[in-house]
Amino acid sequence: GENVEQHPSTLSVQEGDSAVIKCTYSDSASNYFPWYKQELGKRPQLIIDIRSNVGEKKDQRIAVTLNKTAKHFSLHITETQPEDSAVYFCAASKGFQKLVFGTGTRLLVSP
Amino acid sequence: DGGITQSPKYLFRKEGQNVTLSCEQNLNHDAMYWYRQDPGQGLRLIYYSQIVNDFQKGDIAEGYSVSREKKESFPLTVTSAQKNPTAFYLCASSILEGQPQHFGDGTRLSIL
Numbered sequence: 001g002e003n004v005e006q007h008p009s010t011l012s013v014q015e016g017d018s019a020v021i022k023c024t025y026s027d028s029a030s031n032y033f034p035w036y037k038q039e040l041g042k043r044p045q046l047i048i049d050i051r052s053n054v055g056e057k058k059d060q061r062i063a064v065t066l067n068k069t070a071k072h073f074s075l076h077i078t079e080t081q082p083e084d085s086a087v088y089f090c091a092a093s094k095g096f097q098k099l100v101f102g103t104g105t106r107l108l109v110s111p
Numbered sequence: 112d113g114g115i116t117q118s119p120k121y122l123f124r125k126e127g128q129n130v131t132l133s134c135e136q137n138l139n140h141d142a143m144y145w146y147r148q149d150p151g152q153g154l155r156l157i158y159y160s161q162i163v164n165d166f167q168k169g170d171i172a173e174g175y176s177v178s179r180e181k182k183e184s185f186p187l188t189v190t191s192a193q194k195n196p197t198a199f200y201l202c203a204s205s206i207l208e209g210q211p212q213h214f215g216d217g218t219r220l221s222i223l
Contacts, residue, residue: 034211043201043214044154089153096207098144098169103153 002027004092006102014110019080021105023090024072030092033073034099035064038087047088048075080109114138117202117215123223124189124196132187132218134202141207143185147171148199148217157200160185161207189220197221 003026013019023033034049050057050064050073057064063076073092077084090102118133136143145157156169160179174193179185185204189196199219203212 032210041199043216045214046211049211096210098156098159099212101154106151 002030002092002094002097002100004090004100004102006090006105008105009103010106010108012108012110013080015080015082017080019075019077019084019107019109021075021088021090021107022072023074023092023102024070025092025100026071027092027094028068028071030094032093032099033064033066034091035075036089036091038089038104040086044089077107080107082109082111085109115202115204115213115215117200117218119218120216122218122220124220125223127191129188129190130220132189132200132202132220134185134187134215136183136185136204136213136215138204138206138213139182140204140213141182142205142210143179144203144205144212145169145175145177145185145187146201146203148201154201157187 006023031052036044037047038044048059048062048064050066061078066073085108087104087106089104091099093099115136124130142161144159146154155171157175158177160166163182166177166179176188199217201217202215205212
């Protein structure tokens with residue numbers, strides 16, 4: 001079955017810096033890759049997703065890139081702000097099969 | 112999302128007791144899921160259902176049971192066989208399996 005690895009497990013940056021979180025997946029047939037943000041004690045919320053027919057997608061300060069050949073995808077956050085501090089999860093799925101989540105990255109943005 | 116309601120928000124279980132966590136959605140989603148999250152950990156899938164009256168085990172189903180008698184409801188029972196039930200439980204739904212999942216606010220379960 002699908003396996004998703006996520007790195008790093010923790011990431012500390014200064015406000016205004018960029019943050020990059022990377023995920024690799026094992027099943028080359030996977031075609032849907034969402035990213036979720038979870039603030040402490042709250043529900044995970046979908047922040048951006050990408051499908052395998054595109055290589056990059058942007059939404060304001062957030063972007064996701066996908067490299068199908070290497071089977072990895074990354075979340076890029078530019079001009080980080082303290083409110084970006086949270087745990088971020090990547091996930092992958094193929095067709096109509098269940099999502100497989102990564103283990104999460106705790107991002108801390110210091111003022 | 113306002114479309115998924117989990118209750119209660121906090122729940123305490125006594126030794127040997129079964130407890131049921133409620134999950135209701137009004138998004139008309141076919142697929143529903145239950146996840147367990149331990150402190151500082153990721154999401155582990157307990158059970159999922161693609162359609163009414165059908166459900167499949169996830170990665171950590173032992174000690175849990177579910178039912179899907181109605182499209183909008185997917186309750187999770189934590190049985191006495193689950194020896195370490197203390198965790199944050201999240202319910203989610205999606206239009207179809209593999210599509211964007213929307214999560215409820217979660218239930219925090221503790222042992223008395």
